[in-house]
Amino acid sequence: MKKTKEATLANGQSRTDKIIGFITAHKIWFIILAIAAAILLPVIVTSSYYRAIFIKTLIYALLASSLNAINGYSGQFNIGHAGFYCIGAYTYAIIATRWGVNFFVMLPVAGIAAGLAGYIISLPTLRLKGMYLAMVTMGAGEVIRLIAISWRSVTKGNNGISAIPAPSIFGYKLSSLLNYYYIILVLLIIMLFLTYRVINSRIGRAWMSIREDQNASAFLGVEIKRYKSNNFVYGAFWAGIAGCFAAAFFQYIQPELFNFTRSTEILSMVILGGQGTLVGPLLGAFTVSFLTEVLRFSDQFRLIIYAILIILMMWFRPQGLVGAKHSVLAKRLEIKKHKTPAEKKVTR
Amino acid sequence: MYIVEQLINGLCQGGIYALIAIGFTLVFGITGLVTFCYGEIVMMGAYGSYFVFQWVGLNVPLAMLGAFLFSAFIGFFVYKICYERFLAVPHQISLLCTIGMSTLLTNLAQLVFGLETKSMPMLMAGMNIQIGEIRITYLQILIIGVVVLLCLFLSWFLNKTRIGAALRSVKQDRVATELLGIDSSRVMMIGNCIGSALGGIAGILYCISYMSISPTLGTSVGRIGFSAAVLGGLVNIPWAAAGGVIIGILENLSIIWIPASFRSGIAYVFLIIVLIFLPQGIASRKKRTKL
Numbered sequence: 001m002k003k004t005k006e007a008t009l010a011n012g013q014s015r016t017d018k019i020i021g022f023i024t025a026h027k028i029w030f031i032i033l034a035i036a037a038a039i040l041l042p043v044i045v046t047s048s049y050y051r052a053i054f055i056k057t058l059i060y061a062l063l064a065s066s067l068n069a070i071n072g073y074s075g076q077f078n079i080g081h082a083g084f085y086c087i088g089a090y091t092y093a094i095i096a097t098r099w100g101v102n103f104f105v106m107l108p109v110a111g112i113a114a115g116l117a118g119y120i121i122s123l124p125t126l127r128l129k130g131m132y133l134a135m136v137t138m139g140a141g142e143v144i145r146l147i148a149i150s151w152r153s154v155t156k157g158n159n160g161i162s163a164i165p166a167p168s169i170f171g172y173k174l175s176s177l178l179n180y181y182y183i184i185l186v187l188l189i190i191m192l193f194l195t196y197r198v199i200n201s202r203i204g205r206a207w208m209s210i211r212e213d214q215n216a217s218a219f220l221g222v223e224i225k226r227y228k229s230n231n232f233v234y235g236a237f238w239a240g241i242a243g244c245f246a247a248a249f250f251q252y253i254q255p256e257l258f259n260f261t262r263s264t265e266i267l268s269m270v271i272l273g274g275q276g277t278l279v280g281p282l283l284g285a286f287t288v289s290f291l292t293e294v295l296r297f298s299d300q301f302r303l304i305i306y307a308i309l310i311i312l313m314m315w316f317r318p319q320g321l322v323g324a325k326h327s328v329l330a331k332r333l334e335i336k337k338h339k340t341p342a343e344k345k346v347t348r
Numbered sequence: 349m350y351i352v353e354q355l356i357n358g359l360c361q362g363g364i365y366a367l368i369a370i371g372f373t374l375v376f377g378i379t380g381l382v383t384f385c386y387g388e389i390v391m392m393g394a395y396g397s398y399f400v401f402q403w404v405g406l407n408v409p410l411a412m413l414g415a416f417l418f419s420a421f422i423g424f425f426v427y428k429i430c431y432e433r434f435l436a437v438p439h440q441i442s443l444l445c446t447i448g449m450s451t452l453l454t455n456l457a458q459l460v461f462g463l464e465t466k467s468m469p470m471l472m473a474g475m476n477i478q479i480g481e482i483r484i485t486y487l488q489i490l491i492i493g494v495v496v497l498l499c500l501f502l503s504w505f506l507n508k509t510r511i512g513a514a515l516r517s518v519k520q521d522r523v524a525t526e527l528l529g530i531d532s533s534r535v536m537m538i539g540n541c542i543g544s545a546l547g548g549i550a551g552i553l554y555c556i557s558y559m560s561i562s563p564t565l566g567t568s569v570g571r572i573g574f575s576a577a578v579l580g581g582l583v584n585i586p587w588a589a590a591g592g593v594i595i596g597i598l599e600n601l602s603i604i605w606i607p608a609s610f611r612s613g614i615a616y617v618f619l620i621i622v623l624i625f626l627p628q629g630i631a632s633r634k635k636r637t638k639l
Contacts, residue, residue, distance in 0.1 A: 077440065079447070124624050131382035131443060132623055135574055139616030142571075150609045260567060264451055271444055303455040310448030311429060318441045 020322060035189065042181045051177040057289040058184040059246050062191060064269040064281035066238035069195055071267075072275035073204065074231040075211030076125075077134045080141025081266050084114040084236040086258035088243025090148060093161040093253050103167030107187075107244050114240025115233040117144070122232035126225045141263055148255040160254025164247050180249050187245060191238050192278055198234070199278075207231050211276070261303070268306050272313055274320025283321055349481040354600045360488040360557065362596020363495035366589035367550035368569060369576035370502065373588040374543035375423075376577070377519045378536050379431050381442045385450035386547060387570020389426065391563060392453060393419030393548020394555040395461055401469050408471065412494070415548040422453070423544025427537050450566065457563035465562040468555045491553050498549060499589065505542075515539045519583075547573075568612055575619035579626070594618070 023030055042051050067081045088110040095101050095109070121140045125133050148155045155161065166175035167183065174183065198204045206227045209217035218224050247253050265288065273284025288306065295302040313320065372386050396418025397411035404410055430449050434442035472486040506512040514535045517525045526532050554569065555561040572595055579591030599614045 077443075124620055128623060131439075132578070134384075134443070135571065135578075136616075136620055136623060138571065139613075139619055143613050143616055146610060146613050150607055261451075264447065267444075267447070301459075303451055304459070307448045307450075307452035307455065311445055311452070314441050314445040314448070315433065318437070318444075 038185055039182075042178055048177055051181060053289065053293060055177065055180050055184055055249060057285060058181070058188055059242055059249070060266070060269060060289060061282050061285040062184065062188050062242040062245075063239055063266045064273065064285045065188070065191060065195065065278070066235045066242065067266050068270045068273075068275060068277075068281040069238070070231055070235035071270055072277070072280070073199055073211060074207040074228060076228060076231065077131075078137040078232070078235070079134045079267055080137035080139070080144075080260075080263050081235075081239055082258040082260070082262035083137075083141030083144035084118060084239035085243040085246070085262070085266075086141075086144050086148060086255070087114040087117050087236075088240030089247040089253050089258070090155060090161075090243075091240070092244040092247045093164045094154060096165050096248075097161060097163065100165065102169075103165070103244075103248050104169065107241055110244035111237040111240040114243065115237035118232045118236025119229060121236075122229040125232075126228055138260065138263070141258075142260065145255050145258050148258070155255075158255060160252055161247075162252045164251045164253070166251070167248050180245075184245055184249075187241060191241075192282075196278060203227065203230070208276075265306070268310050271310060271320060274322040277320070277322050280320050280322045287321070351601070351604070352482050354604065355597060356482065356484060356488065358597035358600030359593065360491050360596070361600060362593035363492050364550050364553045364557065364592075365572050365576050365596045366592030367495050367498060367553070368547055368573035369580075369588040369592040370499070370585050371543040371546035371550065372573045372577045373580055373582060373585050374502075374546065375540055376582045377585075378515060378539035378543070379427075379435070381431050381434065381439060382446075382582070383426070383430070384443060384446040384570070385426060385430070385453055385566075386544075386573055387566035387568070388450045388453035388457075389419050389422050389544045389566075390547040390551040390554070390569045390573070391457060391566035392422045392551070393545070394551030394561050394565070395457065395563075396548060397552035398461075398466065398468065398555070398561050406469055406471070408490075412549055412552055415552040416545045419548025419551065420541040420545040423541045423547075424537065426544070427540045431536075431540070432533070450570070454563055454566055457566075461563060463563070465560050468559050468561055470559055471556055487557065491557060494549070494553060498546065502542075502546070502585075511535070511538060571619075572615045575615040575622070578619055578622050591618075591622075 042054060045051065045054075063081065063085060066084075067078060070076050070078045070081075091110040091113040092103070092106045096103070096106060101109075117140075121137065125136050128136060149157055151157075166173055167179070168174060174180070199207070206217070206222045209220070209222055210224060210227060214224060250257075269284035269288050270281050271284070272287055273282065274280030291305060292302055295305060368386070368390060371390075372383070375383055375386065393415040397415040400407070400411040400414035426446070426449055430442055430445040434445065472490070476483050476485040477489075506516060514525070514530050515538070517528070517530065518532050518535045518539070522532050525535070551569070554565070573592075576591035576595050577588040579594070580587030580589075582588075595615055595618055598618065599611055602611060602614055
């Protein structure tokens with residue numbers, strides 16, 4: 001098999017690795033810088049068009065990070081993430097339009113609703129791996145969308161729910177773009193901080209051990225079922241929160257917003273950025289959103305370019321833009337880089 | 349009588365699904381890599397036949413040949429991009445690659461063939477056989493006939509021909525096959541093309557029976573094919589075909605009891621039930637590895 005230089009990072013550091021090394025060495029400063037830049041960004045850019053784009057980007061960043069918590073850390077393969085997003089959005093939309101419950105009360109409720117769905121879906125999928133799991137999650141996402149289409153008395157079917165109330169606090173309506181921007185930014189930072197804490201705790205280490213080798217971690221006493229399940233719930237929870245915010249921001253939702261293309265989009269962000277890293281999905285979301293804006297003139301070219309990007313990424317850098325060298329995907333490529341399929345099978 | 353008619357419709361549709369599942373199983377069995385863009389290959393095959401209908405006229409055998417060749421060509425293309433490099437690395441990589449490929453093919457089709465749903469020519473309109481109160485259209489007979497013929501052809505091909513034997517041996521053990529002097533890469537490519545071509549034929553049958561064709565039909569068709577193939581554990585062809593027929597019948601009978609908009613969820617429900625109770629499929633439980 002032909003191998004390119006990019007794919008084999010075994011001997012010597014490549015330039016990207018050096019850059020990544022520099023950033024990790026000065027991590028705290030980069031984080032402070034990034035947060036400061038994120039806070040200042042909408043103050044500098046006053047155009048409401050761009051502010052709306054920033055908000056959408058942050059929603060995507062939240063979604064991609066939550067998917068990354070599932071795909072990147074426990075190695076489960078969820079490709080129906082839009083389903084959880086859908087549940088969060090509909091939970092807020094239905095309850096807020098009917099009973100006018102406050103947005104900030106609904107945030108955790110929407111998250112829990114999506115988490116519950118994640119738990120239910122995780123039950124039959126605990127034994128599954130790879131493709132089977134992927135198809136079941138895809139199916140679950142589609143079934144959720146079908147329910148949203150068909151349960152007309154509650155979800156208003158394909159017409160969608162409109163006039164979803166904006167968030168408000170103590171009677172003060174937070175409906176300007178600036179407010180939305182800071183709400184989602186705070187949510188994203190909380191999410192990233194919590195995820196950082198979780199993956200550096202016992203739970204996160206259990207997830208990663210499952211990702212690396214399920215049998216070995218079961219042998220060492222990790223409760224596979226429990227950790228896989230709560231990993232799914234965690235990812236779904238944040239997708240639900242993203243959905244809740246998105247419903248409040250767009251003020252109109254309909255089932256088509258949550259179709260399989262959306263799931264693919266979120267997945268491509270995670271893959272482009274790099275699974276199993278906190279920065280990766282953010283970078284992926286920013287890249288994809290940037291591309292979306294650049295390619296706004298044609299919606300179809302946009303998806304074609306995403307697709308080509310995914311394929312190229314798999315060819316040359318399967319661990320993603322910032323994917324670490326110790327990523328499962330990269331490591332296996334290295335080990336087997338000089339071996340043909342036949343040799344691989346013999347050595348195994 | 350309504351139920352019997354739905355049963356016949358289901359059988360007919362199930363035959364198409366069975367063909368898709370067989371193709372899917374063939375591709376998986378030979379390359380060992382699961383594909384996500386199989387539905388898109390089916391869609392491409394259907395477009396191949398659509399253009400034959402457009403340019404040549406109502407010539408069904410020629411249209412099928414068109415579908416066969418076009419989807420085999422796409423299958424070759426997919427093999428080169430998504431499988432060949434990734435035979436030795438984690439399966440996730442090629443899986444993601446095929447997801448990208450499926451998006452690429454769908455959107456290329458939208459770009460090249462147009463976004464809108466096009467209508468397929470109506471074949472043998474109004475011709476049917478009446479048995480008592482049950483009506484069977486010629487089209488249904490044609491579809492079932494083609495499916496059965498193709499299954500027989502495939503069985504002959506896999507069991508009696510030289511290349512079929514090579515395919516089966518690659519499926520069983522790639523290394524041993526290579527030691528015997530068979531170019532496993534070439535054999536895999538041929539198997540993949542044939543699997544894709546079967547999907548293409550299924551695509552034209554699907555589109556003829558619905559009398560419409562659109563670039564987005566790949567997603568639904570692909571997941572039905574996968575759900576059906578799971579019954580055979582993704583390796584056993586007869587059980588995959590059975591899965592296809594079961595899904596077809598269930599979809600058509602379900603209309604009687606539940607709203608039609610839930611119909612496309614049937615395949616998922618079937619998939620989840622099969623995965624809960626027979627996660628390895630029926631076939632491998634009995635340790636049968638015959639392709």
